[in-house]
Amino acid sequence: MENPAFDTSTPTPEYTYQPLDTPLTIRLLLIYPAPEDSLQPIRACLTETSLHNPEPYNAVSYSWATEDGDDSRSQQVICNDAYIKITKNCEAALRRFRHHHETTVLWVDAICIDQSNLVERSQQVLLMKVIYSKAEAVLVWLGEASSDGCNNDDSNIDTDQFGSHTDVAIEYMKMVVGSPPRDENFSVCEDGVTPVGDDVTLVYGFPVLSLTESEANYLNKGSPMYLGLHSFFSRRWWRRIWVLQEASLNSECLFFCGQMVINRSEVDHSLMIFAACPRVDVHRFIGIPSAHITVRVRLQESSDRSMYHQPKLHTLLQDTRHLRSSDLRDKVIALMGLVQEEEWLLPPPDYGKSAALIFAEVVENLVDNTHSLDILHDCTGISNIHGLPSWAPDWSVKTSKIIKPKHYNASKGSAAENVSFEEHIYFKVQGKLFSGITHVENGVKYAPHVSRRAYEANSITDWRSFCRLGLSLTSYPTGESASEVLWRTMCANVVNGKYPAENDTVFSYQSWYKALLRGGDFVREMVAEEVSPVYYDRVRAFTRGRTLCTTSNGYLALVPAEALTGDRIAIFAGGRAPFVLRPFGSKFKLIGACYVHGIMDGEAFSEDDLELQSIKLC
Numbered sequence: 001m002e003n004p005a006f007d008t009s010t011p012t013p014e015y016t017y018q019p020l021d022t023p024l025t026i027r028l029l030l031i032y033p034a035p036e037d038s039l040q041p042i043r044a045c046l047t048e049t050s051l052h053n054p055e056p057y058n059a060v061s062y063s064w065a066t067e068d069g070d071d072s073r074s075q076q077v078i079c080n081d082a083y084i085k086i087t088k089n090c091e092a093a094l095r096r097f098r099h100h101h102e103t104t105v106l107w108v109d110a111i112c113i114d115q116s117n118l119v120e121r122s123q124q125v126l127l128m129k130v131i132y133s134k135a136e137a138v139l140v141w142l143g144e145a146s147s148d149g150c151n152n153d154d155s156n157i158d159t160d161q162f163g164s165h166t167d168v169a170i171e172y173m174k175m176v177v178g179s180p181p182r183d184e185n186f187s188v189c190e191d192g193v194t195p196v197g198d199d200v201t202l203v204y205g206f207p208v209l210s211l212t213e214s215e216a217n218y219l220n221k222g223s224p225m226y227l228g229l230h231s232f233f234s235r236r237w238w239r240r241i242w243v244l245q246e247a248s249l250n251s252e253c254l255f256f257c258g259q260m261v262i263n264r265s266e267v268d269h270s271l272m273i274f275a276a277c278p279r280v281d282v283h284r285f286i287g288i289p290s291a292h293i294t295v296r297v298r299l300q301e302s303s304d305r306s307m308y309h310q311p312k313l314h315t316l317l318q319d320t321r322h323l324r325s326s327d328l329r330d331k332v333i334a335l336m337g338l339v340q341e342e343e344w345l346l347p348p349p350d351y352g353k354s355a356a357l358i359f360a361e362v363v364e365n366l367v368d369n370t371h372s373l374d375i376l377h378d379c380t381g382i383s384n385i386h387g388l389p390s391w392a393p394d395w396s397v398k399t400s401k402i403i404k405p406k407h408y409n410a411s412k413g414s415a416a417e418n419v420s421f422e423e424h425i426y427f428k429v430q431g432k433l434f435s436g437i438t439h440v441e442n443g444v445k446y447a448p449h450v451s452r453r454a455y456e457a458n459s460i461t462d463w464r465s466f467c468r469l470g471l472s473l474t475s476y477p478t479g480e481s482a483s484e485v486l487w488r489t490m491c492a493n494v495v496n497g498k499y500p501a502e503n504d505t506v507f508s509y510q511s512w513y514k515a516l517l518r519g520g521d522f523v524r525e526m527v528a529e530e531v532s533p534v535y536y537d538r539v540r541a542f543t544r545g546r547t548l549c550t551t552s553n554g555y556l557a558l559v560p561a562e563a564l565t566g567d568r569i570a571i572f573a574g575g576r577a578p579f580v581l582r583p584f585g586s587k588f589k590l591i592g593a594c595y596v597h598g599i600m601d602g603e604a605f606s607e608d609d610l611e612l613q614s615i616k617l618c
Contacts, residue, residue: 015046015082017114023123024051026131027112029079031094031104042094043078046112051130057105059135061246062093063236064110064326067143071326077111086110093141096256106139107131118351125349129249129337137252140243145258146231169228170260173270219274221281229282232257233289241323241330245337248296268293288322295319295338313339313346314366314375322398328355328385331395332362345369355396356387360424363392371415373429373575377405380545381562381591390589391427391617399545403492403558403593405576407499412602416574426587427617431572434596434604435551437580440563441465442547459543463516466490466548470556477554478598483509485597489548489556491538492595508535555599560592569596570615571605587618 020027031044049055065071066089073085077094086094090110098104113124132138145164219226235257237243247253253264271290274282295316316335325331333349347353347361366375378393380402385394411431420428442462470486478485487509488501495501512535547561551569559569559580568581568588578596581588599605606612 012078013082015079015084017117017120020120021048022050024127025049026051026054026107026124026127028055028057029077029106029108029111031098031106033099033101033103036100041076041078042091042098045080051127051134054134055105056136057107058097058137058139059107059132059246059250060093060097060109060139060141061132061237061243062141063089063143063240065089065236067236069236079111084111089141089143092144093139093256096141097139107135121351122349125333125336129245132246132249132337135250137254138246138250140237140247140253140255140264142232142235142237142255142257145260146228164258165224165228166231166257167228167260168224169232170257170262172225172228173262173266176273177266177269219282221284226281230285233282233285238289238292239322239324241320241325241334244292244295244320244323245334247292249337291319291322313342313362314378317362317393317395318378318402321395325396327351328396329353329358331355332358354387355385356389356392357424359385359394360389360392360421363427364421364424367416367419367574371417371574373416373572374405376572376575376579376590377577377593378402379590379592381560381589389425389427389618390591403542403577403595405593407494408576408595408600409602410571410578410596410600411573411575411605412607414573414605414607416572419574425618429572429574429615429617430612431570431575431615432605432612433581433615434569434571434578434599435553435555437549437557437559437563437565437567437569438552439469440547440549440559440565441469459540460516462547463490463539463543466543467513467516469548469550473550473554473556475554476556476598480598485556487513487535489558489595489597490543491535492542492558493597493600495534495538505535512536512539551596555596557594557596559594562591563594567591569594571599572615573612581615581617584618587616590617 025048027046028049029044030047031042034040034042047055049057064087066087070089071087073087075086075088075091076083077086077091087110090108094106094108097106114120146166147164219229247264255262255264255267267289271286271293274286275290313335316338317332320331320335323331325334329351332346336346336349339346345362345365347358347365350358363375367373375393376391378395379391380393380397380399381390382397382399383394384396388394416429418430422428442465467486470489471482473482473485476482476485484506487506490509491501491505493500495505542558545561546558547563549557549559549563551557557569557578559567563580564582566583568583569578570581570588571578575593577593578599580591580594582591
């Protein structure tokens, strides 16, 4: 199709969208060709096709915003002699994908959906899985190549032929990867990485050859390879929640960065190789990209695997807290295409609803259909959403504060029966108010952008005060010694995935405690004491955003750092761990789940309904 003449003598009107013909109709963008590196405006037309038998097209996955955060619709596409406003990054993607001699057929959400029509947006979201699945390919636009030139780094790549660090990084990923077969009998472990020999590591079920020491050196801070990989994997695209389904639903997925192209399997395999090499600096920035693989693998896991005794939707909500969306409602809506078999757990997509209402409806559906309160363990007492009740998690808040409940049985396996919701604001549960909090130590509030070193420096003082509080106990309701209660509480009684933590963990605790008391450089003292990293890593993870407290009946608890003296600890029927509540008139606000040593296996919970009371959360 030739680029039609365009009349520039009159002002260009804004494009007016017409209603789509059927619920399965989508629009496609036909971009007219232009010479290579042309600065000509992007000219196109919109046409409709049915997903029953669509015309061939490619679906575009991109970030609306540029790398510096500009998401204003300051650019435009000339479509049917009218303009559609788009962002700078969207325009850059269209220019990259525009052919020189033939029409380009794309599906681009910002253009193919009438963004001003909330009803249409809600309807088209339901089709997103089909749209990306039926595309010829998914084209991922990461942005332009990094602007820095590239000097030779003595690797096997001729860096002189590449103009930027990202070019070198992409060529490097293509060079080091292969296509090893998936071991279908392998079960994903907690961190996805299992050494099976000196040269081979299983990463999410794939056998990956380990890098040699010289190869690993190319990935350390300051090298052109490091800088290129950092630029590639730090793009905004990786942090968008929508891209999970966009890049997962089609086997043909290509990543574009500047003029370079690499396919998804090469990117995934590269991330696995980096994950299998524990001493390279690229670990500083591959966490979020690697999480994409985690999600894809978990989506493929059968529901009866021991790690996943919860709906797939709940797992995804947890795994995607770190991902962003410009519209908070998309933290839920963007997952619909990934959990189609559980779509009955999700409220119908409706951009006429508030984020608070959508989040609350997800909790209501999960509780009503599973008779479990596991979803409440995602609540942290922190929210950026106006009107969100405390019993509904804010999945837009990144946090490490969640106590995963799978090890515990505080309510003796009871079900969440006789619960009720009122106006999406109040949640009435059955349970027991176990005790009040009488003393709370100062805990380091969770700050996601604080570096590990800065966090540890701030935490050492807290750990010492935690130890003083725990060891001040003269007796304990379970009859255990104060030191045993302390070390088990500090790690929530889980080490190496085992609950309760094995008894010989006490030796790691004792070495850690000696290093803590000495003062000075804590890391050096840990080396001197030969502290096992196992216990230390567990304490570091579990005390972040938490603190220790004592209760009115003599128990020691690990609670959210927001807990205050006068808060209550309760056990709910259907909840695996206890919860911290704050009195609010005749109701309570949910602060978060907690670990109370000595009651995590139902010791304080009665199965007699007559001993339970109705507790109203707001």
